[in-house]
Amino acid sequence: MKDILLEVNQLSVTFEEESRPTLNELSFSIKKGDSILLLGPSGSGKSTLTYCLNGLYPKELDGEMGGTISFSGKPLHQYASGQLNLEVGTVFQDPETQFCMLTVEDEIAFGLENKKMAPDRMDAEIERVLSLVGLEHRRKDTIHTLSGGQKQKLALAAVLALNPSLLILDEPTANLDPSASKELAETIRQLKEQQNLTLLIIEHNIDYWLPIINRTILIDRDGTLFFDGEMTEAINHYDDELVQRGIWLPEVTRLAKDAKLAKPWPLAADQLPNGLNVHAERQSANQFDKVLLQIEHGRFKNKDKLLLDIPSLTIYQGEFIAITGKNGSGKTLLSQMMTGLLKHASGKIEFMGKQLKRWKQEELYQQIGYVFQNPEHQFLSDSVREEIAFGQPASTAKTEELIEEIQLSEHADKHPFQLSQGQKRRLSVATMLVQEPQLLVLDEPTFGQDSRTTAMLMQQMTAQHQRGCTIVMITHDMELVNRYASRVLLVKEGKIVFDDTPEAIWKTANLTEYGLSLPLKEAYQQREQKVSLHA
Structure with missing residues (x-):
């Protein structure tokens, strides 16, 4: 199909000295313009899947990989080194693993140089992407002086500078405060509208992404796929299964569920009806004197x-x-x-x-x-x-x-x-x-x-x-x-x-x-x- 951007067929990954596969016969496709939320318990292979989709595996894999992955109808192994990374941009779970330079602006420039951008255009582009993530005031700073959340923003800016067709975000809000998380989700929403980005977001805290996504893929603890569809269906029909697997429900859903509200559950706070029996559990206010x-x-x-x-x-x-x-x-x-x-x-x-x-x-x-x-x-x-x-x-x-x-x-x-x-x-x-x-x-x-x-x-x-x-x-x-x-x-x-x-x-x-x-x-x-x- 012409609108299929990426296709995964029977993908399995087994690391050396592992008794079972980390990913087990996964099959799914991503269409152009999709905004997909990928969920699963800790250790279910979500990050491993990321390394497969951007071509790091099987090249850097200590183990075996089976199945096929195609991007724009072309198997990943047929892409020249570095070519795929201009099309599939990835912000890793640990941003420090993808930095190559010492300063903030040099990190952005590194990608632009690989993209062969003319030097006279780089300055404006560096300023643009840093402004998108609120780091323009740290442009001249060394990366090691940034906080964990600021490093996360820099990694995103470096990827955005490449204008990828598919953007993969692995736990993008893990190190961000709530305000920065909301701003990031809004920035991604705007970029998607402006550039028709295709998104694959791996996240535990899903609340910020609900207005953006059109589809949800759920991976089980054994690396198999157990749901592919709309988030509302997953929440209202498989809520007990999600809780059992350790997958976070949206905060509003958790509150509605605790308050015994009838389904279908709301996904936004302003949809909660008045009069719910809500009580916040808190630590007792003890007196401390030593x-x-x-x-x-x-x-x-x-x-x-x-x-x-x-x-x-x-x-x-x-x-x-x-x-x-x-x-x-x-x-x-x-x-x-x-x-x-x-x-x-x-x-x-x-x-x-x-x-x-x-x-x-x-x-x-x-x-x-x-x-x-x-x-x-x-x-x-x-x-x-x-x-x-x-x-x-x-x-x-x-x-x-x-x-x-x-x-x-x-x-x-x-x-x-x-x-x-x-x-x-x-x-x-x-x-x-x-x-x-x-x-x-x-x-x-x-x-x-x-x-x-x-x-x-x-x-x-x-x-x-x-x-x-x-x-x-x-x-x-x-x-x-x-x-x-x-x-x-x-x-x-x-x-x-x-x-x-x-x-x-x-x-x-x-x-x-x-x-x-x-x-x-x-x-x-x-x-x-x-x-x-x-x-």
Whole structure:
């Protein structure tokens, strides 16, 4: 058919030393102009499929690949090296893996040079694509100074500069704040209209993409296809199956389902009827009096630019604190300052009554656990089992139990770098949980996770918290903040601008100013209150 852009027929992928295929006889086609949302549990092979569609596999595959893939009627293996990548643009789940240059503008220019664009046109094109993603002010900066979310935007800009026919986005909002996620989805919508882009979006958080997509493909945990059709049909006819497989339902659907609303369920908040019985689960407001960590006059500069300014911050034993704010606001820097990972920070920082600089490093990090935003930054061992057992008695029952809990039993002997991004994240969290530290700091612990593994990770963190561990969690997920946090630190431009309970911040802070949005249940309750006042 003339309108078929890409066709996949009986695609199977099996990695070396794997007992079963990661992808198992997948068949589907993508038409020109399609906007497809690809969903599946963590580890179901979604990213592996991406590597197949853009031609990286089988060239870089340690394993076997069967079946065929054609683009514009031509088998992928017949495309010359680099030719396919001008037509199929991919933003990978981990954006750092696709950067080639040192600065923001050079990264964009690299692709334009490969496209053989005339030098006198490059400047305007670099400015155009950076403006699309809101990074024009970082044009001259080095890439390593960008936040995780800003790196995600840069990767997208570099791909957009190539004007591909098919754009594949692998977890594009995983590192973005809610405001940036909405802006990205709107940018993609506009680009689609202007350039007739064909889209394949791999995502766990699907709410931002519902107005754009016309079709949904669902992959099961065993790498097989179990649905291909409209999202409304999937949600209203297969909701229990989706929940069982760990696939996130839209937030509005989850609220309607919890409130026992009859089908068909709404997909937008303004479609929710008044009078639903909605109650937000929250942490109890306990009183904390034992100081665990204290910062006084904490500051951090980079080339005379003040990036953090924390006059005073006290964290008490037993708190569950959420740090949130826009991408690039200083959340990660703050977490690294309080744990001693941020070097050359000034001020007085005490942990357990002793200044951080007076702690021996090995003793300090027996008491403090830190989960990095990029899990690969903390792996030290050659297998999943060794990573979890690192610093603990080898092959203990506890190690094996934790491997099973994080659903990595089949991969226990694999090198951590061989795992999917979602599996790497689960492993990075588990390595800190097994140590039972006094303070556990987690930078975006649930990004890239399906609903089942998110619930599992939060259950493990809650169990650790109930044992007396103080939790500090950086997150953009306001639903998690609303349910689990007893205190919220809202960060803007390196300063803590709000320090209060979730309930207080929902009522007093203008969240859109900080790139955030109200949890849906809280937004619904506030809407109900306005309705009752005007009744």
